[in-house]
Amino acid sequence: MSAAPPGESANRLRGDLMAYASLSLISIFCAIPFFWLLVGSLDGNAQLFLRWPETWTFANYLRVFAKEDGAKWLFNSLFVVGSATFLVMVLSGLGGYALSRTRAWWKLPFLYAILLIRVLPSTALIVPLYKFLLTLNNAEGALLRPIFGSTTRDIMRWTGFIDGYLGLILVLATMQLPLSLWIMKTFFDGLPRDYEEAALMDGATMLQRIRRVLIPLALPGLAASGLFAFMAAWGDFLLPLILLSSPELQTLPIGLFRAFLRINEIDYGLLTALAFIYLVPAVVAFGFARRFLVQTFSGGVKG
């Protein structure tokens, strides 16, 4: 190819400059809220509007953990969302594998049906869902109370369907499972059966095939499905708001919300610190999964 005429290369340069300028603007626009949070959370006297702090301090963060129940909220969020994510990864791994390999006639109808769960807004289902969980919860309570007496409430905090970890974990996982199942099914579709058959011929038992061949091969897919489940569940606000009432079960977004609602005065320092803490796990999860995501969405395993 011959060199571009001078006019054209000047044009190209101008085009590049425009592109970079607009991209920079967009990224600044996107980054400002995060920057705002970080600066606000380190400001000794944070205000509604962004300003350069007069005094830099970690007092806001200290307050989150010392004066408020920040540690408990963080634990609750991590525990509930982490368990839901783990559940989703296990179920979508097994289910996605089965859905990919089966030749059953109901495969496609089933896959579309579960996607419907994902498409329906959970807000619309909240009343029947609550009713359903409440019935389960009451049944569980009726079953446990004669056996455990006064410690029942402590047990139900973990295993209850309403105002207990288990209910929230199950509901969060259910909401995320369809998409994850699709991701894993598609992932396994792209994974040749030869891998398993080679392992079979080498004498691997079912468990060895899963543990030493399928799980390592499926890691990229699992990371993707786990990340999506984690991000969606981590950001969910409505379900913990409805399903949890005890203060000791509150999750981070609920804590943040309640702190914002306090009547006397809005503590922007505390809010921004909380919000920043709320952001960190999502970013960390993304960082972990990023490496695998590229593989999953750019065409399966290279062997």
Place this chain on the structure above:
Amino acid sequence: MIHLNNVRKFYGALEVIKGIDVTVEDGEFAVFVGPSGCGKSTLLRMIAGLEGIDGGDLVLNGTRINDVPPDKRGISMVFQSYALYPHMTVAENIGFSLSLKKVAPAEIRRQVGEVADILQLGELLDRRPGALSGGQRQRVAIGRAIIKKPSLILFDEPLSNLDSALRVQMRAELQRLHRELSATVVYVTHDQVEAMTMADKIVVLNQGTVAQVGPPMELYHRPDNEFVATFIGSPKMNILPVAMTRDGADSIRLAGPLGMTFALADASLPEGAARMGVRPEHFKVVAADAAHFVAEVAIVERLGVETYLTVGSIEQPIVVRVEGDVTFRPGDRVPFAADTAACHIFSTDGRILRSANVA
């Protein structure tokens, strides 16, 4: 020794393997060859134990193994995709079957080392398959198969992912390996060149049945039917419709396309329509007065050591092989003669009526 006795396979109501009888002797390199979809892979997977057998017996070294699980058959398989585990190193891939059997790590290392020596993989043992070339992956896949010291190694189109130069090299390598290990091999391919160059015994499959079994040259010179005749050999054998009329008790006259006509010394061929098979090398360019027919040259393909002429009409092209180079150009009319001794005569339904008389 592996023996297939009337082996059958159904997919639903569809019979894809229709009663196959084949025996592969110890140390033999047997190639199953056939066009795409004829059931080669299915048959191989049935031998491996990855597909069930719906009828007949599969006998390995005297034991019926129809219902023996794949890993207990003492059979290894090299997959077309190689199926190397991307998360394991070359050494771990090769030693995988041993590590499943809980063999001591030192012993695994020793055996992997041995296999790596045979396959010249020594320097690659710590790499991941992703960082290997196609030929190297191929060798790792073979290493994974031979470390089990199997009594039978199966290959499913192992060279189809390689480029043509590497394919030639790997063909030689596989033959060397076969000699060194004196292994029994069943090798599946749709490429008759691979079959011809490597096999001790070729099994030609056609739509789930055996078309013919035999050593390469036997199949080349004495095909049992038109299918084998046209499948083995490249370029393909020319098949021409002919009309046969008795000349005398010992002679029959053939009339083919392009005014082609000549007599064959034969007492047994029936009169009527038939199909004549002549390989490209059994046509010659001759002087005009010795010609069986004269045809117009349509295509000239020069390969240096030989030249292929496509002559005659588009509906009934005839390929002729000529030694060295020629001066013909498309459009020239050239006199040809067939080597009558080398003609095969098939019935109109493709059965052999008369084989060629060549060694």
